[in-house]
Amino acid sequence: MARITKGILGGFSGKVGTIVGANWRGQDIIRSIPKPSNRPPSEKQQLQQEKFKTVIAFLQPLKSIQTKYFGSGSGSKSRVNMAVSYTISEAIQMTGDVPELMYNKVLITKGDLTGFQNVAAVPQTGNIIRLSWENNSTQGNASETDQVNVICYCEELDRFEIFESVGIRTDLTKDVTFPAVYMGKEIQVWSYLHNEKGTVACNSVHVGAVILI
Template sequence: MGKFSNGIFGNFYGKIGNVVGSSWRGIDYLKSLPKINKNRVPTQAQVEQQHRFALMTDFLAPLRPLLDVGYKNQAKKATAYNVALSENIKNAITGNYPQFLVDFPALSLSSGVLLLPTNLAVAAAAELKVDFSWTDNSGKGKSLKTDNVFTLAFCPELDEVEYTLSEATRENGSLSMTLPAEWDGKEVETYLFMASANGKEVTRTYYGGRITVTA
């Protein structure tokens, strides 16, 4: 049963008939329930979009801690994860239905105008390591020595991810990830972005390319 808050002219919460009242992020909503046609057959475009949605949802779900940082500033009327999901569905899926695939070079984990460091590079190293390196360009734009580094390695063959959260800063100039033993000899996709210590400024995503892990 629905109810009014603060009198008849106040906020309405709950359900009365086919009208639902709710509040999200301090914004009050009134909306009617959708009419459901059980005999409705989805169009081909709708079926394809459903497959794109399922593919990207499955891929991004384990990356939520990264996306919550990378898309924090884009989360106005939707969550950071939902903004990232929408953007990657539009821009990071390749192939034709039903063989849709994640377009790894186009994948985005972050969105912002903070400058990436210069001379970014990613390389495989001994003992199952992936080495990220860069040149500290603190002082350019809003970049600071204290900007935190976030990295991701994804193994398509095993469908597994490894990532780091704030384990290095811009001034460090490098970060080394140690990957699981079962990743030895496997190819991995690599990514990096940075965010200010207060999370208000974020870089775009740097794609480090595909490398082969070696023990």
């Protein structure tokens, strides 16, 4: 891959002969067209492809969140790519030949905001999960108005429920209610905070798995 500096031709987009031009992260680049390979993938390559597919499928519904709140977004990788790389390297385990997510190691967001203190999730009658935490709004760069967000995933239904800005850091407790289809299902729960301006978030925390009642 090569970078095009501004000159008489400037940048271009599309295929010309054996090269492709594009604008990537604000820079005009050119690269050669990859040659197709008839060689079957190795066992290691197949394993990596399976991990990649598993992670991409899981994270896809979270793309809009991770675009804003996963890492700094600087350098050659986008925030979404950083989330994928992290999940593949840190939150996948193999069960036989099958890659599986370790939910307690999954990060939904990654950032420098002061996170929760002693957050917990408890099911309540009526398909409700009640989150509670302690007030740490005087610690680090925390603020009383930091926004509370709850991310829930049901593996059985392969479905996310996303509750954004449901409260603030000083509320200390918040209920989220699920559709009836979740009754009796196990739910993986994460929560994170972002500042009122929506410019920085904390590392999300896996609060645990609860069964709705």
